[in-house]
Amino acid sequence: MNLILGTAGHIDHGKTSLVKALTGIDTDRLKEEKKRGITIELGFAFLDLPCGNRIGIVDVPGHEKFINNMLAGAGGIDLAMLVIAADDGIMPQTIEHFEILSLLEIKHGLIVITKTDLVDDDWIEMVEGEIREKFQGSFLEDAPIIPVSAHTGAGLEELKTALSVIVSQVKEKKLSTPCRLPIDRVFSVDGFGTVATGTLIEGRIKVGENVMLYPSLEAAKVRSLQVHGNPVEKAVAGQRVAVNLTGIKKQEVMRGDAIAHENSIENTMMVDVKLNILKSTARTVKNASRVHFYHGTKEILAKVILLDRDELAAGESAYVQFRFEEKLALKVGDHFVIRFYSPLETIGGGTVLDANPIKHRRNQPAVISAMEIRENGTRKEKVLLEIREQSKNLRDIDYIRDHIGKEPIAKELEKLVGEKAIVPMNDRLYLSKEYLAFLKNRLIKLLREFHKAYPLKEGMNREEVRGKLIPQAPVAAIDSIIGYFIDKKTVKWESEFVSLPDFKVVYKEADTELLNEVEQRYQNAGFAPPSLDDLARHYGKNKQYTGAITMLKKSGTIIPLDLKFCIHRDYYQQALDLLNDYLEKNQEIALGTYRDMLGVSRKYAVALLEEFDKKRITKKVGEGRQLQK
Structure with missing residues (x-):
């Protein structure tokens, strides 16, 4: 099983030291990080557990100024390791990091008390009690609490054992969906070109594949892959991956972009969500407020449109449409976090319900009802809702399925057809009865x-x-x-x-006169019939002549030669007789000769000869015509 463990916790609580003690890898790679003794950027390592699993580790910064970097790393994790120093206990970033993990709906994790060599056992017991009380009712309520010391090595084996148990409880990722890798780092390597790294959150990616950068829609190709520094031919969801891309320059790729298969995501300028505001925030979100929106490794500005109220206070939830200031590519079910515009504070987050909605008007019961189905409806209700909304766009079942998640929808379609709520047009397209x-x-x-x-x-x-x-x-x-x-x-x-089923052409006296008049025009024109444009100019606004032409064609009175010309059947037969008479005595006829025989301009002779070619009476040989054998 491939999983990503993310660290979380206050600055200087020993997250990076703990990762180094566990793995032997120092995740602080920047000179400034070494100089200042703090983590600024995301760090990466891997750990082989006693259960035989190798997990990736994302080490995040703990300083409040680098919460944006922490969020870029938290988006792809499967389980969390909340780190709390024994000598400090729970601190402000401990809570903010925990709240971010909760908003992202991380379901598995444990708590590590570090620096235990600096305090006595009674103090550790007191810190454990504080932790249990603080995280009661959360996803960490019953999580293991492991006291360790990165300095002495105490508790490290117990921590590895606890991680092995938790890993066995995490649901394995599905690999059948198209790949998606939010990029958290981009650099160039001499002789190789552009390299992007990130956590593969969906599907699998292979060397030689064509991929696309979102939201820029720039095409690229996978030249090579590495997982934990080792070259591989393919990588799967749950792995930290370095992707060497060809066909794209480093400056065309940035953190926040996503690598995915072509047409597997749609860019959008707005999204419908269920937004949950933290109980601990002192901020109130008002309609049309601007916020910082964090999704995957991307941070963009967005306007909050509250669909059924004017403001949203601490601890409240509501259906919301975010309208972005730039394009973003996301999917239904993705999680996000928002922070107050200024000052920057984490205030809430939630789940994407519709990744590409239309712009909604506020206080519309139908809009709220649809969002309730998207959040809590059965799969059948969601399929019906999507088909009703997408029928006018003629979206096929692949789009409908992808828009509500990747599970098959054949059973739901069968039930809805049986209930006559939807009707199949073919095996790919279903329309609502409405x-x-x-x-x-x-x-x-x-x-x-x-x-x-x-x-x-x-x-x-x-x-x-x-x-x-x-x-x-x-x-x-x-x-x-x-x-x-x-x-x-x-x-x-x-x-x-x-x-219409009961429609029949019924001739009136005036219709018969018009029919005879149009036929007479073709008869009078002989081998040089009027074009349809000529007739349109002659009859002007009286469009009934087109019906007369249709009837004359259907009865065989006039014969179409091409898109412009028809000829009266009498002259068609005469033209064919002249051609046959000539070719019985001569092996071949030139275009100019045939034109002169008919006494017309070149365009009419060409139209007749090409019609004879189509009917396999003649065949073109060089510049002339011969009879078909």
Whole structure:
């Protein structure tokens, strides 16, 4: 099992010394850290436990000025080690770090009392009592409390044993989801280029894979990987990973970016959440307040939109929409922390309910109801909600599944279809019954208006139906929808036309006159027929001529040559007879010869010859034509 242990606790309580005593690795790597004797940046190590597991360790700074660095490290941890010095006891950053762990919903951890060599046993017992009282009712309520001394080594083996027990209780990560690695460090290596490090929180990543940087959407390729300093061909969720990227420069990558597979996350400028305000804060969050928003290794500014109230006080929770000042890529179920704009204080956090919502108006019961389902609804209710909201966008089942989590949704889809709450258009697309009813009414209205405007046309061209029913919809999706309505006999489809089931072309005297008039135009034109543009200019606003053309084509009175020209069947046959007569005596006919025989310009001769080629009467050989054998 691959897991990450994160340290937490007040400055100078011995977190880094403890990690070094456990692992032999000094996680303070910066000159300034050595000089000042404090941790500033995140540090990394690994530990082999008695149970056989190797866990990664993220050592975080304890100083209040570096809480942003602590948050960048805390986002990827699976279990926490809260460190409290025996001589100091619980201090301000002890509480703030603990509150951050709680907001991130870390469920497993233990407490380590360090510097026990500086105090006597009675003092340690008193500190233990204080700890038990302080963390009662929290995820650390029943956690082991291990007294240790990094100086003497006392308690280190007991600590390793306790960690082994906790590791066995942590739920193993699923590796089937696309990879996601929030970046906490970027640097260049001579001869290798850009290297980004972070905790792989989802999926797996392999050497040679194409990946994408979010939110910049810059493409890159994985040149090589290291886990705990060792080269590997693949890394999995729960490991600390160094990724050597090609195709991207160091200055194009920064802390807070995420490496993930292409199209596996969506950038957003807002997010719907359940926000919990800490009981200990003295701050009140008001509607439209600006806050610092921490997600993964990213920190951005956001505006708080309280959806059902004007302010949120200590210990309260509410549904909130955050509107960001820059793009962010996150997923449903992700956790976040917010800090007061100024002065910087941790005030709350929560869980993402919708990673890419629309902008909400405040005090809308339907919005709150939808968020309640997203937070507490059954999986079936969540699937139905997503399909209702995404039907108009024609989102397929992969999007629906990913938007509520990665678990399969086949059972929920089957139940909802059985209840007639949703309707399958194909094996990938399901629509809500409400949106389908809307489309049905829209289609009927569309065709009714078309039949009224063009009574001589048998129906609307299918391509036109696609464009007007749901503009810019994917062809496969809209064809499935039209096919559904054809199957249900809402509409009929004959030849290339879609019409209402009871529609028939009924000729009036004026229609017959127009039909004869259009046919006469083609007869009078002979081998040089009018183009459709010519007819449009002639008839102007009277669009009934298009119905006449359709009927003449259907009856075979005029024959289409290409998108511009049709020719009367009498002249089509004459043109074909002239061609056959010539080729019976000659092996080949040139374009110019055929043009002169017909007495027309080149464009008409080309249109006729290309039509004969399509019908396999002739074939093009060089610049001439020969009869097909």
